[in-house]
Amino acid sequence: MARNNRVNLFTITVILICIGVVMIYSSSSIYAWERYKDSFYFLKRHMSFLFVGLIFMFLVMLFDYRKLRKYARPLLFISLFLLVLVLIPGIGREVSGARRWFRFKILSFQPSELASLAVLIYVADFIARKGEVIKNFLKGFLPPMCVLGVTALLILIEPDLGTTMALGVVVLIMLFVAGTRLSYLLSLILASLPALFVLLFSVPYRRARMLSFINPWADPKGTGFQIIQSQIALGSGGVFGVGLGHSKQKLFFLPAAHTDFIFSIIGEELGLIGTLGVIFLFVLFIRQGIKIIKNAQDKFGYFLALGLVLMITLKAVINIGVSCGVLPTKGLPLPFISYGGTSLMFDLVSVGILINIARTGEYP
Numbered sequence: 001m002a003r004n005n006r007v008n009l010f011t012i013t014v015i016l017i018c019i020g021v022v023m024i025y026s027s028s029s030i031y032a033w034e035r036y037k038d039s040f041y042f043l044k045r046h047m048s049f050l051f052v053g054l055i056f057m058f059l060v061m062l063f064d065y066r067k068l069r070k071y072a073r074p075l076l077f078i079s080l081f082l083l084v085l086v087l088i089p090g091i092g093r094e095v096s097g098a099r100r101w102f103r104f105k106i107l108s109f110q111p112s113e114l115a116s117l118a119v120l121i122y123v124a125d126f127i128a129r130k131g132e133v134i135k136n137f138l139k140g141f142l143p144p145m146c147v148l149g150v151t152a153l154l155i156l157i158e159p160d161l162g163t164t165m166a167l168g169v170v171v172l173i174m175l176f177v178a179g180t181r182l183s184y185l186l187s188l189i190l191a192s193l194p195a196l197f198v199l200l201f202s203v204p205y206r207r208a209r210m211l212s213f214i215n216p217w218a219d220p221k222g223t224g225f226q227i228i229q230s231q232i233a234l235g236s237g238g239v240f241g242v243g244l245g246h247s248k249q250k251l252f253f254l255p256a257a258h259t260d261f262i263f264s265i266i267g268e269e270l271g272l273i274g275t276l277g278v279i280f281l282f283v284l285f286i287r288q289g290i291k292i293i294k295n296a297q298d299k300f301g302y303f304l305a306l307g308l309v310l311m312i313t314l315k316a317v318i319n320i321g322v323s324c325g326v327l328p329t330k331g332l333p334l335p336f337i338s339y340g341g342t343s344l345m346f347d348l349v350s351v352g353i354l355i356n357i358a359r360t361g362e363y364p
Helices: 002-037 039-060 064-087 109-137 138-155 161-178 182-201 204-214 226-235 261-296 299-322 341-360
Strands: 093-094 098-104 108-110
Touching: 002 039, 002 261, 002 341, 039 204, 039 341, 064 109, 064 261, 064 341, 108 182, 108 226, 108 299, 109 138, 109 161, 109 299, 138 161, 138 182, 161 182, 161 299, 182 204, 182 261, 204 226, 226 261, 261 299, 299 341
Parallel strands: none
Antiparallel strands: 093 098, 098 108
């Protein structure tokens, strides 16, 4: 059974990756030619990230995932150091006012992705070590909240609110499942609402995103342009789509067509059938992930698998929700499909860890 789970998870991941490769070329080739005189520019970069990600995925499959426990704190400290380093001008690369990347020739690295994984490993190890103490405020709730708070603050400074919120939600769910008192979690959420309101509405571009989400037609050529064009792409695809490669919205109408809004291009070119197919694949991925969680042989594996599946699920839900206009724009890529660079690599690492946990579950 466990073998079937990991084979199925790997197969689903490969199918999603293949869809991504095809759609990235389809959605970016004209834009790449216009800007770089190379229609394969983004596809070649994506394949580079995919190659590196697959190497890391197979590497993490080779050793016992339980050894990650002794590296939980060092990995966390390294990721926090990189989050500080990326904020330094001249070291971190700034794009559109955000300083989130290290750039190494054709490859770039986003330390917030490593930090997210490091926090999940740390929290899973913390829960496994503390047992019933997790119900205590000072010893069981406060330490992971301090780690989450420091990490979230550094990611927010970049700024990257989407990743911060996704990581926060996943960690809180992990602690809830572990047995943390609901009163602690609700108190934290209520106390965070004013800060979230300030973060959303005190920064001009975030406030514009929220207002455009509420009523995109109030500024159809400005802040609402992206959402409107995404919905046009999805609507014009109909049931069967306009055909692979025949999207009109990718012709400089829909910004970020190969990254944040690739789901919209899938809807336009492959229609309702294509979008439902992608959603169905993610549902299957979640189903296999749940089986791996349930069959985990130890507490650390259980909560690490829970965190990884939740993170991938949340990113997929947010990306699809944004494309459909039911969620505000957050800038999170669609796992395995979007041109996402570091995000793709760490999603593959997450799959490698999940397969590792599933394989260990074959030997009670």
